[in-house]
Amino acid sequence: MGEIFLSSNGLSIPFTEQYFCPLKDCTHLLNHPSALIDFYQNHHYLYLKNFLNREDVLDIRERYFQKFDTLLLKAGTTPRDGIFSGYIPPNLPRFGTRSHPAYEMVRDGEFHNFVTQPKLFELAKLLLGKPSKQLQRRPLRHFIKNTKTASRAHIDAIYIASEGRPFLSYWITLGDCPLDAGGLIYLEDSHQENLEHLRQLIGQRSDRHWDTRPLTHDLKLLAEKTGRRWLWNNYQAGDLVVHSPYIVHASLDSSNDLMRVSTDIRFLPEDDPIDWRWSNDWSADDTY
Numbered sequence: 001m002g003e004i005f006l007s008s009n010g011l012s013i014p015f016t017e018q019y020f021c022p023l024k025d026c027t028h029l030l031n032h033p034s035a036l037i038d039f040y041q042n043h044h045y046l047y048l049k050n051f052l053n054r055e056d057v058l059d060i061r062e063r064y065f066q067k068f069d070t071l072l073l074k075a076g077t078t079p080r081d082g083i084f085s086g087y088i089p090p091n092l093p094r095f096g097t098r099s100h101p102a103y104e105m106v107r108d109g110e111f112h113n114f115v116t117q118p119k120l121f122e123l124a125k126l127l128l129g130k131p132s133k134q135l136q137r138r139p140l141r142h143f144i145k146n147t148k149t150a151s152r153a154h155i156d157a158i159y160i161a162s163e164g165r166p167f168l169s170y171w172i173t174l175g176d177c178p179l180d181a182g183g184l185i186y187l188e189d190s191h192q193e194n195l196e197h198l199r200q201l202i203g204q205r206s207d208r209h210w211d212t213r214p215l216t217h218d219l220k221l222l223a224e225k226t227g228r229r230w231l232w233n234n235y236q237a238g239d240l241v242v243h244s245p246y247i248v249h250a251s252l253d254s255s256n257d258l259m260r261v262s263t264d265i266r267f268l269p270e271d272d273p274i275d276w277r278w279s280n281d282w283s284a285d286d287t288y
């Protein structure tokens with residue numbers, strides 16, 4: 001690792017072995033279900049390369065970028081590439097709100113077929129030990145170069161009420177997503193931390209005082225205070241990361257023209273009650 005400085009929400013974090021470590025590739029464990037379950041139970045994530053068909057993922061990417069004015073895309077490239085031109089089309093509705101392509105995408109039939117493909121449910125059944133169902137609210141995230149916008153450090157249990165019952169989050173990158181395009185990162189074994197203790201460790205270090213759900217936007221501070229590293233990877237279309245409600249995760253700012261698009265979907269046992277806030281299609285202004 002060289003002296004590269006990455007950032008998240010504008011705050012820098014050096015890309016060194018003190019702060020970063022690659023996610024472990026668990027793909028080979030798919031042939032050993034009990035070892036796969038053990039890994040998930042011990043580390044609260046699974047990184048599965050090429051779990052989904054790469055061309056199917058790129059079809060969804062293409063479908064999404066086809067919904068934009070071509071001004072968004074670099075001249076001579078295609079919607080399937082999803083490369084930023086440097087220009088945001090005028091009159092584009094606010095991200096993820098009615099009439100924005102992200103709002104339309106999560107209501108699109110092809111997108112629905114993609115996120116409900118049987119192998120996603122089969123994996124959930126294996127990990128949850130029971131037949132599972134999926135929450136209908138499926139956020140779509142789209143981060144653009146140099147906007148210094150990323151996901152703050154948080155755990156999913158704060159956002160989805162489950163009264164301690166297990167559920168799974170799947171993070172699906174909708175295209176290649178190298179580190180500098182702003183992929184998801186996980187604080188190593190942070191499910192072992194007590195959330196209130198973490199909040200005490202980092203004090204009031206937040207750029208969103210009106211929202212007490214995220215832990216902090218300062219990923220460097222969080223790594224230093226906990227002595228834990230951020231797990232990262234250069235994701236590729238087809239990769240899937242599964243995580244538990246308790247592992248702390250965040251994302252990095254993008255400095256890459258390749259636009260970062262992803263969706264995150266949730267599975268829970270079929271008989272468990274649903275948090276009603278997650279029972280409708282996502283919209284970026286639903287505030288849940």
Ligand SMILES: O=C(O)CCC(=O)C(=O)O
Nearest residue numbers: 141151169171251262264
């Ligand atoms: O994609 C992101 O940056 C955030 C996703 C997330 O928080 C999740 O999948 O739970």
